[in-house]
Amino acid sequence: MxxxxxxxxxxxxxxxxxxxxxxxxxxxxxxxxxxxxxxxxxxxxxxxxxxxxxxxxxxxxxxxxxxxxxxxxxxxxxxxxxxxxxxxxxxxxxxxxxxxxxxxxxxxxxxxxxxxxxxxxxxxxxxxxxxxxxxxxxxxxxxxxxxxxxxxxxxxxxxxxxxxxxxxxxxxxxxxxNIGLLGTKLGAYGDCVDLLCIPGGGSNAPATAASLAGGDHFLKMKGKEVFKYAVRGMEEAARDILEQHAIPAHQIALVIPHQANLRIIEAIAQYLELPLERFFVNLDRYGNTSAASIPIALDEARRSGRIKSGDLTLLVAFGAGLTYGSALLRW
Ligand SMILES: CC(C)(COP(=O)(O)OP(=O)(O)OC[C@H]1O[C@@H](n2cnc3c(N)ncnc32)[C@H](O)[C@@H]1OP(=O)(O)O)[C@@H](O)C(=O)NCCC(=O)NCCS
Incomplete structure (x- = not known):
């Protein structure tokens, strides 16, 4: 092949x-x-x-x-x-x-x-x-x-x-x-693992009766700190990929961000100097579905006619790790 x-x-x-x-x-x-x-x-x-x-x-x-x-x-x-x-x-x-x-x-x-x-x-x-x-x-x-x-x-x-x-x-x-996936920018703040994690059940701390009773197998999050890193990571990922491809933000027809929090999306919109209408938002109906959030939003955006042939779309996300990433697509 x-x-x-x-x-x-x-x-x-x-x-x-x-x-x-x-x-x-x-x-x-x-x-x-x-x-x-x-x-x-x-x-x-x-x-x-x-x-x-x-x-x-x-x-x-x-x-x-x-x-x-x-x-x-x-x-x-x-x-x-x-x-x-x-x-x-x-x-x-x-x-x-x-x-x-x-x-x-x-x-x-x-x-x-x-x-x-x-x-x-x-x-x-x-x-x-x-x-x-x-x-x-x-x-x-x-x-x-x-x-x-x-x-x-x-x-x-x-x-x-x-x-x-x-x-x-x-x-x-x-x-x-020059169509489809034009590029990506991936990264992680590995020093922030404890801000969002499941502390128990892995090889570092196998499940015990005490860990189960203490709820160590549940997701733990320091929300305020995660919020700050989320904004920083998504801004960096968006900025880097646009600079890499010499594309000004206003040429992006639709941004499909990870659907975690509307306030985080608003902060990214402000940073990119784009109106909120340029962002696809469905978190009101789904909440944060982690790895599923962008492909669900992408499918809804396509099926509702929000993406047209020739459009530039920016995907941008952050998550536990703390990982972040962006992808630039031309349809
Ligand atoms: C979690 C999050 C919504 C909290 O918002 P916030 O503006 O930081 O919260 P505030 O400081 O306004 O409020 C905190 C207070 O509300 C209380 N509170 C927390 N959850 C609550 C809830 N569901 N209902 C009512 N009160 C709640 C807290 O106990 C705290 O009370 P205190 O001040 O008496 O201690 C926000 O920090 C966030 O979205 N962080 C990012 C999380 C995220 O996206 N994670 C996924 C990563 S992929």
């Missing part, structure tokens, strides 16, 4: 569980209010997986839609990357479970990627490089999360912010240069 001139997104798909949990419902179980959650984050409701519904189940729904949208067959896929921090099992990779549930060929390369909320951009870059090598033809890149399984539903400082869902894209090669 020869190397393609560029790598393009051929199709998108998204899935959210049927169950919608509103802020008002949350206020019945913890000391919070719709007003507090909305004014601090912009979130109104989030989707919650049904009992027994797994990350791989949600990934499969989104993947089927993306493959159909790309007008491809299962047999066309030879690479599968699942970006997630909520794998079905600690091992093996959820990608292997998705491969089997979807019915992909056993010759499909399958692996998970953990870059938290930046995971989709990291996975898109990885898939693009592998397709660009000429050794793979079509990659399925999925961001899927069941964050409801790792939040402490008694901790009002975190549980109100997150939701479940999955988004997927199919990436392929194109003979046409």
């Amino acid at each position: 020869s190397s393609p001139a560029s790598t393009v997104i051929l199709g998108t798909g998204a899935y959210a569980p049927a169950r919608v949990l509103t802020n008002a419902e949350l206020a019945l179980t913890i000391e919070t209010s719709d007003e507090w959650i909305r004014t601090r984050s912009g979130i109104r409701e989030r989707h919650i997986a049904a009992p027994g519904e797994t990350t791989s189940d949600m990934a499969v729904h989104a993947a089927r839609l993306a493959i159909a949208d790309a007008k491809l067959q299962l047999a066309d896929i030879d690479l599968l990357i699942v970006a997630t921090i909520t794998p079905d099992l600690p091992m093996p990779a959820t990608a292997c479970i998705v491969q089997h549930k979807l019915g992909l060929a056993t010759s499909t390369a399958c692996f998970d990627l953990n870059a938290a909320c930046s995971g989709f951009i990291y996975a898109l870059d990885t898939a693009s490089a592998m397709i660009g090598s000429g050794r793979y033809r079509h990659a399925l890149v999925i961001g899927a999360e069941k964050l409801s399984s790792i939040v402490d539903w008694k901790d009002r400082t975190t549980c109100v912010l997150f939701g479940d869902g999955a988004g997927a894209v199919v990436v392929g090669g194109s003979a046409q240069p």
Whole structure:
């Protein structure tokens, strides 16, 4: 196989569980209010997986839609990357479970990627490089999360912010240069691991009765500090990629940011001197779905006609790690 001139997104798909949990419902179980959650984050409701519904189940729904949208067959896929921090099992990779549930060929390369909320951009870059090598033809890149399984539903400082869902894209090669994924900028502040992490259950602190009783297997976050790094990381990632490609911000038709907090998105809009209308926002309906947030938003943006042929789109994210990343796409 020869190397393609560029790598393009051929199709998108998204899935959210049927169950919608509103802020008002949350206020019945913890000391919070719709007003507090909305004014601090912009979130109104989030989707919650049904009992027994797994990350791989949600990934499969989104993947089927993306493959159909790309007008491809299962047999066309030879690479599968699942970006997630909520794998079905600690091992093996959820990608292997998705491969089997979807019915992909056993010759499909399958692996998970953990870059938290930046995971989709990291996975898109990885898939693009592998397709660009000429050794793979079509990659399925999925961001899927069941964050409801790792939040402490008694901790009002975190549980109100997150939701479940999955988004997927199919990436392929194109003979046409200068379209599709034009470039990415990835990075991480590895000195900030403790600002957003699950302290227990890993090889550093295997689960014990005491760690379970202490809730060490739940997500812990220092919200205020994360907020500052989120703004810094997303600003850096956006600025670097635009400078790298000598593209002034006003030429970006649509920014699809990680959907964590409306105030963070507003800060990025101000930094880039772009009106908020130039940003795709759906966090009011999903909350933060980590690696799923950008592919869900991308799918909604495409299907609602917000992305036109020739448009420049900027994806930008940050997440636990603390990772950050941006991707520049021409459609
Ligand atoms: C979490 C976050 C929304 C909190 O907003 P904030 O402006 O920092 O919070 P404030 O300082 O206004 O409020 C904190 C107070 O509200 C209280 N509070 C926290 N959660 C609450 C809730 N759900 N309902 C009501 N009150 C709450 C706190 O206990 C604290 O009370 P205190 O001042 O008496 O100690 C914000 O810091 C944030 O979004 N951070 C980034 C998180 C993020 O995006 N993480 C994902 C990374 S991918």
